[in-house]
Amino acid sequence: MTTLEQARSAARSGPRRQRARWTGWMFVGPFVVVLTAMLIVPIGYALWLSLFRDQLVGGNQFVGLANYLQLLQDAKFWTGFGRVALFLVVQVPIMLFVALVAALALDSARLWASSFFRIAIFLPYAVPGVVAALIWGFIYGNQFGLTGSINGALGIDLLQPFSPDWVLASIGNIVTWEFVGYNMLIFYAALRVVPTDLYEAAEIDGAGPFRTVWSIKIPALRGSIVIATIFSIIGSFQLFNEPNLLKTLAPNVIGSAFTPNMYAYSLSFSGQQFNYSATVAIVMGVITAVIAYVVQVRGTRAENR
């Protein structure tokens, strides 16, 4: 009892309180230090690097925004950028639509064995992107893949996953396969928190299932659709793993600047052009952030309307 009293009075006294104000830092401090070192410092360093250039004459020199100006006129960069933008516009809607249909089906209560479907469709998310690309690479392959079997059965080369026209679609298929289940679960989780009485009210009002989906479920999903879209935009612009792995199988079709990230990678690796590589990374980071921000603002504004 006395110790308790002492503790209580100690807690009330001045210096003890003063120290308590800083106690939170003992918990948050290590995290902030690591976050600073692994996030803010690398970004700052890349910014710094992007302002210099290693020149034959004069060595490492401050060039201001010259690297950025060079990037603006860099056809290699913009071709890669156009490619991921096309990828974004085609692949993301398809993936999110399939995920949405699956989530609505899971939530509809009109489905048999829904927990089996939930886990089965989600399972590809657990597969590393590398392994996903390897498996699909084998499937696409003419040697012992399914493509070879199908073409053989038909007697014509119907499917050519590695042809220049189709390689982007082949990559899109891998990415879709990996993330449909993940997005489905995000949508499904949002549907689960819609109050059941809303459905009952809709039913009393005579709304059919499609009306319920359109007027209650889709609006309830708007927030998660915005989030899933933002994640997908980031994923598309930062595309690297799948094309880089398929590059081994289709070296003539997938070049070293196929996507901006692959370009940044090859610049700092094969080219040793660290300054320019940093510039590419920063420009792509800024473009991604701006577009994600615009989607978020527009998405939430529509919600308020």
Next chain:
Amino acid sequence: MSAVDTQPPTVTEAVTTRGRSGAGRTRASRPTAPKGRGPRARKSPLLLVVMVVITVYSLLPLFYLVVNATKSQADLLSTFGLWFGPDFSLFQNIGETLTYDNGIYLQWLGNTVLYVVVGAGGATLLATVAGYGMAKFRFPGRRAVFAIVLGAIAIPGTALAVPTFLLFSAVGLTNTPWAIILPSLISPFGMYLIWTYAVDAVPTEVIEAARMDGAGEFRIFFTIALRLLAPGVVTVLLFAVVATWNNYFLPLIMLSDPKLYPLTVGLNQWSAQAVGVSAHPIYNLVVTGSLLTIIPIVIAFLFLQRSWQSGLAAGSVKA
């Protein structure tokens, strides 16, 4: 201490209610069975067909992987991809995978485990401690930390890979295990998750009572708070483990010594052996090695379903 600012500023009501009812239990609080939806919930064959199609699409490549892991290299090239070959060579393939090139696969597996245990474990520890600190203490600079964390969540890991590589090569950290472990230590979203979770999972009264009994802050955290935070911690840990286990871009950039590779980079190196001038294809080992790589993660997901589903749920109502 009752005036502690417990609510993270932008957390929506949805998140807090979820936290209060306990992650994973929310599902049970709402009728999950079709009975809850009234008599109109008749089963729909159309939906079933749609879902079967999506499921076949999702499982077919995994089936392909399992089937082909049982084939010898010769059968791989000569038999139909979606059914078993004449010989069952799975165990022979596993043996070869584990012993090829003086057991380099086991070395890669060991590296992956090291990166996962130290990287994902460290990230979870840092995120948990900091999330608790944000939820239960008010201190100078707290708002600044909040702003940085929100900004950090928006920055994708791959966008950081090249800048981090440039920094690490300047300080000579590339081609060391640290090059993989240090960047894995940050998990802003994990910290945010624990923060929202701790607000309700650890009652402030319990902390105060322990303080009255003279317990130090760290003792309170490790003996009382950590146990209450366990479900949230498992979720954060699981996602950190998956992210580290599946990491490819970062180790690819950072490491040049194959002895330091994780499984992902190693498998790709095996796969790349099949092309080029001195081509030496080992398809059966790539297939079997891929299968062995995904098994631990798939098992973890199947066993911890409740954790990741509630984690995703919390994430989906985040903004």
